[in-house]
Amino acid sequence: MNERQVSKFEYAPAPESTSIVNIKSEYGLFINGKFIAPKAGKRFVTINPATEEVLSKVAYADLADVNLAVNAARSAFTKTWSKMPPAERGKYLFRIARILQERAREFAVLETLDNGKPIRESRDTDIPLAAAHFFYHAGWADKLSHAGMGANPKPIGVVGQIIPWNFPLLMLAWKIAPALATGNTVVLKPAETTPLTALLFAEVCQQAGLPAGVVNIITGDGVTGSHLVNHPGIDKIAFTGSTGVGKAIARAIADTNKSATLELGGKAANIVFEDAAIDEAVEGIVNGIFFNQGHVCCAGSRLLVQENVQDEVIEKLKRRMSLIRIGNPLDKNTDLGAINSAAQLARIREISDSGDLEGAERWSPECELPKAGFWYPPTIFTGVSQSHRIARDEIFGPVLSVLTFRTPQEAIEKANNTPYGLSAGVWSDKGSRILWTAQRLRAGVIWTNTFNKFDATSPFGGYKESGWGREGGRHGLAGYLKAGN
């Protein structure tokens, strides 16, 4: 294919204004309804990954701060939150949902600044879904006896929640909304590189008049997280992140009564059958792997394409990839934003380079990457075999591995040949084939003729080493309730 045949649309810059956000020069910890300075006075910076400019300094919570936060959550659980009539509890969640909608643009801009994701995605996906998650769970608060956990289910208590940097506010919503609706109180630690929307969410809790201590937000790193996991005052851990850390958490709580919800890694197969609508499938492949720079645990990172349509699919995919606009995340026309951190960029480079070394063929469209910040071009590898690292390891970046199959049975075997089981995609025009395939895929979310769709009503979570439990929908409540009659 000659890339010059692809017309390059020139767009005038259309940056979203940052005047809507007011980032403070430094932040404290949100404990017991107030922002307080960390006891040891330690702070760390958070930067804009698209420019490497320092955005703010946030508090580093050590053990003493974790103690304070857990105590505040315990006190709020015992004295306030578990005693409140469920319908009133629900009203606080409705309030939070509404305030998130009111301040949606502010959250979207802040998320893009701190995370590097395109404003189009933070504005149209992350923030609306986060608000919807609170609205959905608000309505559950006084209907829990219908949740399938017995007539009289009970909250678990104080929940420690640790979330990743890829969807900072959305993951916060996935964690806090069900926990609060079911009557638990929380101590939440946002990711080290993306703390700002969680801290802005603390302001939302204040505006909503949420009782002090019901939500506590502590910033820090993995050490802070392990203090939280090991704290004897925590009854349950909810974690989204890598499978390695998820296993470490499972070991750490093995001799306690703590339960855990774990939402971990993935290496999703996106299967394209010969009868698929190829143009639509190509859109789905692009959405599957390049949405959010591929920083998605359920990303369709292994394309399994039926051998007789491989050439057509790859040619159309390359043409489509040439049209991906990479650059300033605040620009409304940007498709692919910045990689979230230098560390993540190094990891993407390291695993991708193994693809070259192991004999796969790399292709990226010509594209100019900004000088400052962390960037990686949209990339596909063809000629990938199942034993290659790029077919097995979660890259968590805009890198797609292409494998082929001849028969549906072979597609299933290759798709399931992974310790992960979070998601998968199926593209075909034949209903019975779609259902046959969906039935055999060992994964928690199957997108058929679509990809990367999320909804508060729809349970999300993985088979095998992709984690424990589900988030969202009625199924997501089970992780925050003790069954009771």
Added chain:
Amino acid sequence: MRIDVKKTYKLFINGQFPRSESGRVYEVKDSKGKFLANPAQGSRKDLRECVVAARGAFSGWSGATAFNRGQILYRVAEIMEGRSEQFVAELVAQEGISASAAKLQVAKAIDTWVWYAGWTDKISSISGATNPVAGPYYNFTIPEALGVVAVFADGKPSLLNMVAGLAPVIASGNTAILIASEKYPLSAITLAEALATSDLPAGVVNILTGKAGELVSWVGAHMDIDGVDASGLGKKQLTELKVAGAENLKRIHSFNEINSPLRITSFMESKTVWHPIGV
């Protein structure tokens, strides 16, 4: 006077009754300390054989219709009913309970099979969902069998606890490895004889007798076991199991109630499927 023909208590693996490959047995005595039998002391290799058999049987059993699985579970109840006397005699000898208490336990165990037989084609209706997503998509969630599940059966009432562990696990389509109570293993092997004559495909249930203490770490570390019913384990063994089981994130649960749909759903995975709606 006629000399009794006594039973050799062996393992149950892939539909067959082998001795332990290790050649080990251990002595089981009755409540008064009198010799009862030398059941096999299952080894790590026996466990691996069980896992291979269970994994091999998984696709067929989980792919069978729920109606079919329900009939087979009910058939187990039928066969047990016919062998009631043998179960009663073993329980009296092992547990030192009265004949009437033993009869009650056997009856309860049989009824437990019947109860779970009736769940096979209902659990999806109860624990599945259609989800009203905010967009033009048909979205539904269905529970599916987890895979290979090990069951550590608790002690007294030993037969009932075994059945309460096994029946819900296989009702949904899982295949199982039952680790019999160390102290009361005899009814486990008699149960195997009932299972072997109930149209249950070979490998769906495999039964090991032996020392739970040594089996627990092997079960925990085996990467092809997906879940464990740990109801029969003490605190220390449970911790050991969880630490080892973290390596492949085994689903590990314990239960108190005999009849509970949570015993079924805890060893199922929810799958959510999206499809666009349009013309």
